[in-house]
């Protein structure tokens with residue numbers, strides 16, 4: 001087999017760019033061509049004289065009729081990138097062909113590429129030395145002192161192996177990386193490699209080797225039986241070159257010092273060290289774009305073109321940057337480039353809202369309070385509080401208090417049910433503590449009419465001045481409320497009613513005690529009737545309104561709600577008030593309340609004392625229901641004993657019982673004018689008591705026992721003491737139960 005070796009050895013035309021004297025910076029004039037063959041030519045690249053920086057001379061050549069292409073030396077220029085400092089150009093493919101008709105005579109056309117004296121270096125990042133062929137070994141050689149030599153082998157024993165080879169990985173195709181900084185290479189095929197396979201497999205193509213842009217290469221099995229790439233026109237592949245300003249300098253610091261050569265002319269530009277090979281590049285500062293190699297070439301970049309802001313946000317371009325803004329209620333988060341909910345705004349709004357709520361409710365409260373105060377003052381005025389105040393100021397030393405509503409609410413635990421100690425037609429009575437330790441009974445009146453309202457203050461004034469030992473003291477009142485409240489001293493030991501008809505009925509009360517209480521009550525009522533003119537009429541005299549203090553002394557209560565005797569006719573028409581069984585029949589007819597009405601009611605109390613029976617027996621036969629009518633009919637029949645309790649008969653002096661019955665009868669006279677005055681009643685009771693005081697019953701040993709049973713009140717010791725001492729010093733004023741007149745249930 002004859003082997004003729006034809007070595008074509010085409011040497012790639014060098015990029016003849018002699019490093020000339022460093023020229024003064026030639027800024028391309030307006031005459032310079034900006035484009036060629038659709039490729040933008042940016043300075044430092046340029047076409048023609050005085051348009052490019054040294055080493056970047058581009059020629060625009062007509063390749064066909066009217067078709068121009070830019071060339072850098074012999075190589076067609078595809079792209080210029082200022083930002084990345086790269087260009088792409090078309091590189092020659094080296095071939096090694098098999099002539100089957102010639103019995104295997106091989107011809108090769110290998111290219112070398114020398115850019116070592118230019119600003120260009122082969123990009124080690126983008127390029128790969130790529131070899132196609134069956135049983136082909138190709139070398140890539142650098143001519144530098146480093147002695148770089150590399151290569152790759154592509155084999156194919158069996159064509160069926162290739163059927164599934166789709167990547168360039170050794171079967172029919174191989175690739176290898178190149179080092180940084182390469183500016184020259186020479187390709188050669190290994191002739192010693194066995195090529196008999198090619199004829200055996202019946203292939204008629206060539207082997208190929210080229211340094212090219214890896215991203216642009218896709219291996220195809222058709223490549224191994226083709227001669228297409230043996231064409232110098234078609235047999236081209238893109239290669240990426242890194243360029244830089246490499247004029248004898250490698251550091252930016254040094255380059256900046258020489259204004260005449262420093263390439264980064266734009267004010268907003270910076271110097272960047274070349275990533276491949278010596279020298280430097282220029283780049284626009286952050287936020288700027290344009291050509292850093294031209295004066296004023298870097299201009300503000302409109303970053304908003306690329307919509308860098310999160311969706312929903314607005315982009316605002318600024319000189320050298322941009323700003324994102326988010327919709328109301330959201331805040332731009334630079335780190336995550338999102339529109340986050342604006343917590344400060346939300347908190348701000350929340351706080352603001354909160355404050356508004358607080359202030360408005362505060363204001364509302366103040367308004368309400370003012371309103372309430374106005375209502376209170378209105379009530380106070382209506383109830384004659386001003387008159388009361390006036391008088392209280394003028395009459396100093398008046399022991400009368402005008403309480404505020406709040407004080408009484410506090411005193412009664414907000415009118416707690418457990419504080420109720422009495423309920424009646426006039427209202428409800430609560431127990432309370434005012435001024436720290438003063439026990440009082442607070443009466444909340446039922447509704448009163450307009451007339452009463454107006455005179456209430458005046459009435460209070462008069463009532464407050466009443467100071468009698470047998471009348472419950474009025475300590476004060478509260479005028480701020482719609483219906484005034486009265487504050488009385490607290491009387492601890494219940495009422496005469498309870499004493500006569502109460503649970504302790506089994507323990508008979510000494511008659512003399514009852515008599516004394518009646519006498520004291522009469523004194524109290526007499527005081528009321530004679531105190532002022534017109535007289536103060538109680539209006540609701542009954543045993544339940546005769547309270548008993550700790551010494552079992554009588555205290556007439558509940559006069560506060562009664563009215564001063566009306567002085568003109570219009571005022572007669574008042575509501576019939578009082579309690580059934582005690583009501584003056586004349587008052588019921590005339591509706592005119594007089595002091596004699598009180599006398600009638602007192603007569604009924606005398607009957608209770610005398611008989612121990614209730615004024616109305618609702619469960620008895622109809623005719624005997626009313627105690628007073630029972631009594632009067634018994635008196636008429638001269639049969640008093642019929643209504644007297646058994647224990648009375650024979651135990652009290654006949655004279656006393658007779659006198660009391662007679663007094664009661666006078667009080668119960670149907671005609672008011674025939675009834676005695678309260679003063680007369682009091683005097684008569686005083687006289688009768690003296691009869692009772694006659695020491696005719698001996699002290700019984702059991703008495704002391706009973707006394708202690710009865711007590712359980714703070715007065716126990718006193719009573720026992722009184723009981724044991726026996727003789728009262730005075731008329732028994734302070735002696736609740738006169739032992740010498742006691743009688744006991746066995």
Ligand SMILES: *[C@@H]1O[C@H](CO)[C@@H](O)[C@H](O)[C@H]1NC(C)=O
Pocket residue numbers: 049050
């Ligand atoms: C280029 O510049 C030089 C010096 O400024 C000048 O002499 C020459 O005529 C210019 N050439 C062209 C083509 O403008």
Ligand SMILES: *[C@@H]1O[C@H](CO)[C@@H](O)[C@H](O)[C@H]1NC(C)=O
Pocket residue numbers: 048049050057058059
């Ligand atoms: C640039 O290239 C053109 C064409 O190749 C040539 O005529 C011209 O002299 C060159 N200029 C420089 C400055 O190298």
Ligand SMILES: *[C@@H]1O[C@H](CO)[C@@H](O)[C@H](O)[C@H]1NC(C)=O
Pocket residue numbers: 038039078079080
């Ligand atoms: C490179 O040039 C080609 C053809 O001229 C063009 O299609 C391509 O978009 C360019 N690429 C870049 C990155 O400029």
Ligand SMILES: *[C@@H]1O[C@H](CO)[C@@H](O)[C@H](O)[C@H]1NC(C)=O
Pocket residue numbers: 083084085272281283284286
């Ligand atoms: C120039 O700046 C751009 C944007 O900042 C960056 O992407 C690019 O890599 C820079 N170029 C060089 C050569 O540093």
Ligand SMILES: *[C@@H]1O[C@H](CO)[C@@H](O)[C@H](O)[C@H]1NC(C)=O
Pocket residue numbers: 095097098099107109205206227230
């Ligand atoms: C490849 O091209 C060269 C030069 O153009 C030529 O001499 C040779 O015969 C070609 N080989 C094949 C296999 O086409």
Ligand SMILES: *[C@@H]1O[C@H](CO)[C@@H](O)[C@H](O)[C@H]1NC(C)=O
Pocket residue numbers: 099100101102105107
């Ligand atoms: C192949 O070899 C034959 C015989 O030597 C010759 O005539 C022919 O031109 C060759 N073909 C190529 C493409 O070189």
Ligand SMILES: *[C@@H]1O[C@H](CO)[C@@H](O)[C@H](O)[C@H]1NC(C)=O
Pocket residue numbers: 157158159160161
């Ligand atoms: C090629 O491979 C196929 C299947 O692997 C095999 O059958 C055939 O013998 C092989 N041919 C050669 C020449 O090795």
Ligand SMILES: *[C@@H]1O[C@H](CO)[C@@H](O)[C@H](O)[C@H]1NC(C)=O
Pocket residue numbers: 009011112143186187188
């Ligand atoms: C390229 O390599 C071949 C073979 O090794 C050699 O003959 C040729 O001179 C080389 N070319 C250059 C430019 O070094």
Ligand SMILES: *[C@@H]1O[C@H](CO)[C@@H](O)[C@H](O)[C@H]1NC(C)=O
Pocket residue numbers: 201202203204205225
């Ligand atoms: C290779 O190509 C030649 C010419 O086109 C053809 O005759 C031959 O059959 C092909 N060989 C294979 C294995 O496809």
Ligand SMILES: *[C@@H]1O[C@H](CO)[C@@H](O)[C@H](O)[C@H]1NC(C)=O
Pocket residue numbers: 215216217218
């Ligand atoms: C290579 O192949 C991939 C996927 O097969 C395709 O996306 C890409 O465009 C191809 N590249 C070239 C240069 O044909």
